[in-house]
Amino acid sequence: MRVAERGLLDTSVLFDLDDIDLDRLPDYWAISAVTLAELSAGPAAANDPVERARRANQAHAVSELVECISFDDRAARAYALVYGAVMKAGRKPKRRAFDLLIASCALAEGLDLYTRNPGDFRGLEELIRVIHI
Known part of the structure; x- marks a missing residue:
């Protein structure tokens, strides 16, 4: 598969970034x-202080490394489409609220969405x- 020039990374990709080509x-x-x-x-x-520090360092490093796209009025309007698509697919949008907000940002910006969990975005x-990494 050809890799897109631009994309939005789901949280799951960032958790596993060290293991991804x-x-x-x-x-x-x-x-x-x-x-x-x-x-x-x-x-x-x-709960573990070492893990807490690791996560804090990861969050800081990521925020310095990549652009952060705001959840703005365009993403809010895109959310209506995302929510409707998930409902149409017979899924419960509230269970995947964060994932659907992320998908709304991708839709509003015209970006492909890269994820380790493509099932989270079924119906979209x-x-x-949605690109499975």
Whole structure:
């Protein structure tokens, strides 16, 4: 598969970034503000102080390395399309709220969405290209 020139990385890709062949990622990649929120909350969820520090360092490094795309009015309007597509597919949007907000950012920006968990985005095939890494 040809790699797109531009793409939005899902949180799952960032968790496994050390294990991913970077040639499979687009030349330009960004994250959504939702992904940054998930990464920023990660340290609070860790009980082990070493793991907490690792997660904090990862969140900081990622925020310095890539562009963070805001969840703006265009993404909010795109969310209506994403929500509707998931409902049409017979899925429950509330269970995947963060994933759908991330997908809305990809749709609003016209970016492919790179993920380790393509099932999280099932039902969105007509709206965005989801690439399993």
